[in-house]
Amino acid sequence: MILPIVAYGDPVLRKKCSDIDPDYPELDTLIANMWETMYKANGVGLAAPQIGKPIRLFLVDTSPFAEDEELSREERDLLGGFKSVFINAKIEVETGAKWAFNEGCLSIPDIREDVSRHPEIQVTYLDSDFKPRTETFGGLLARVIQHEYDHIEGVLFTDKISSLKRRLLKGKLGNISKGNIAVDYKMRFPAQKKVR
Structure with missing residues (x-):
């Protein structure tokens, strides 16, 4: 069932x-x-709070990046084969010099901004069978996981941009929360009673 x-x-x-x-x-x-x-x-990722559930659960499937010709063949292969459920995840270590990449979010449609994140992370989590895992992720995959992890911590990618950029986006963000935006998937807007 498709959820808003x-x-x-x-x-x-x-x-x-x-x-x-x-x-x-x-x-x-x-x-x-x-x-x-x-x-x-x-x-390419979805966290439980994005469907209204304040629990430590998120999903990642980076296969759409496998078609990106700007990435190396090795990275395309890695991203194309990665699909995982993360339960009770905790980022234990973040390493390397932060690098910027243009990010968006399904909860914040039509806004994309450069966000700086660490290139490598170590994460402990439970998989969908509740088996404990500790894994190290790098590059674009690490970035997607960090973005989804932020959701279970109550952080949005717009929190990681400059205060000037946030001020410039204030009107757009207000319109999103009011539902004054066209999207082609089901959404629930805080300022409206109905889902659309």
Whole structure:
């Protein structure tokens, strides 16, 4: 089932999310619905707060980047084969000099800005079978994971841009929270009662 994606301005996007355990109600269904929702919106990642759930769960599928000719063959192969569920994730280590890359977000449609992030991270998390994992990720994959991880920490990519840029985007962000924007996927806007 395709779920509405929560728009900028909704308080759930600012909550530090809670850990979950294997008894979380209908978790498999929730994960399946999140994959379907993410693909319908043409995303490469989706975090539970973006569908209104303040829990430490996010998904990443970077296969759309496999077509990007600007990336090396090795990176395209890595990104093309990566699909994972992250439960109760914690970034343990961030290394390397930060680098800027243009980011967007399904909860903040039609806004893209350069965000600086570390090129390598080490993450501990539980997979969809609740098996513990510790993995190191680099490059664009690390960036996507950091973006989704920020969501479960109550942080948005717009928090990582300069205050001047944020001021310049204030009107656009206000319009998003009011629903004054055209999107081709289902969204829930904080200033409106209905989903569209």
